Amino acid sequence: MHLYLPIAEVSLDVFVLVGLGAAIGFLSGLFGVGGGFLVTPLLIFLGVPPAIAAATGANTVIAPSMSGVIGGLRRGGVDMRMGLILLAGGLVGSAASVSLFALLRRLGQIDLVVSLSYVILLGTIGGLMLSESIQAWRRRQLGAAAPRRKLHKHLWIHGLPLKMRFPQSRLYISALLPIGIGFSVGVLSGIMGVGGGFIMVPAMIYMLGMPTSVVVGTSQFQIIFVSANVTLLQSIGNQAVDIALATTLIIGSIVAAPIGTRLGAKLRGEQIRILLAFIVLGVALQLALNLFLRPVDLYSAQTIVQGAMLPDDP
């Protein structure tokens, strides 16, 4: 059954879209990541123009995050205080990214800077996560007595001023740390055009030392606001949000989100981290391949729609 998408101006199979939405919901429920990094390329592959794919992806992600947060609040799996501070940093960061974006574009090669920094960043995060979580998993398999679990390692960053208590995360750390992380992720996601959940989640686990049980809900909490912001800006600036596409994806996502959450409750923390590490590494690998492999066609064509603001290079 086909549905003509009025903004994207393509006709796509409803079942494919609902399935894609289910993938977003599942990822959101299991890991607390938005899934924009997966959905945007897939929508582009189906023929949706890149700007519309990214904007509509952001709109879609709001729904499973919302239902996840509602569930998380009941279980005490959302650290509101931490979420708000990350969000404050994130909003400032995404605003700053606008001028950074303009600067990089003036220098030329924004694509290159974005792709390279992502490959390095994701490759490092994914590699560290994978080795850490595999070690933890093997210790458990061997039945060896795990070293007494520390809540987090003490590093220089914990000596920063403005210390705050985060009872839900059982942390007493400087507020500058989550603000800084929120800011950096905001800058990156602003430039790349994705929510940045797949960077935020590892950063919460490894840099802030938050317990995995709180990470998913807190990530979903701040994704709601970041994505709502992107949806609004994209609607006003580019008319790039396709409500028909978003609604179809949302139907799939809200059905699949609880499945992800349930599976997440059954899995151990390190198992979730291994899976997420593979996803992060997969994205890094795909970006790297795009950079280093000879493209199928060296030439690409982009039709200029009159009156619409389009990114300089898709």
Place this chain on the structure above:
Amino acid sequence: MKARLYLLAFALLALMPAPVRAQALVADLSDHLIAITAGFAGTDVLLFGATEGEGDVIVILRGPEAPVVVRRKTREVGIWVNTERIAFSGAPAFYRVAASRPLDEITNAALRARHQIGVDQLRVVPERELTPTKFNSFRQGLLRNKMREDLYSDEVGKVSFLGPRLFRTKIYLPANVPPGSYTVEVLLVRNNQVIAAQTTPMFVNKTGIGADVYDFAHRHAAVYGLVAVLIAVSAGWAAGTVFRRA
């Protein structure tokens, strides 16, 4: 004096539009308005007509023109990056050709070029002067990309004759056919000459709820954005609450 009169009469005759002299060609579409509804998944348009006398029929369907930016990637320090961009004008958003016989049997190169018959004959104009080699490779890049999206096709559709005079052809419009004003050019060709020609308009429009959504998104962008956020938030809210009961 007499010679001048002859000349005037000759000029008048030459200036008269072709159909007045002889109805050598009549053609029409089954549908001048292609409505893109919510369930649109591509459609056929039927073109039919009649010719007077010998000749072959060529049908050219062109979509609205829009500027296209073509970019080329080159390898810099092992990495593929867009290094050059050239904007072209004159490229139709959609292009199809149909003919009653293979094009090279009924037309010569000059005729194909003059009437832009065939994808390789489309006249696209670069924004600045280019060397012939560069122009050609960027132009080919443009055509390749359009063909990959099924917006252009280098296949020539079949115009079939029913008896000596009546002809018909079916042109398939895929689901991603761009909305806008199209022209259908029908040529009657004999001995590499266009004997008669007729141009018919065709419109591809969004109708129904799809058109309303598009209008709303463009006229009230901020409200549209808020509605989009609200739909997502309330769907998530509803799902979160239902899940608790289950």
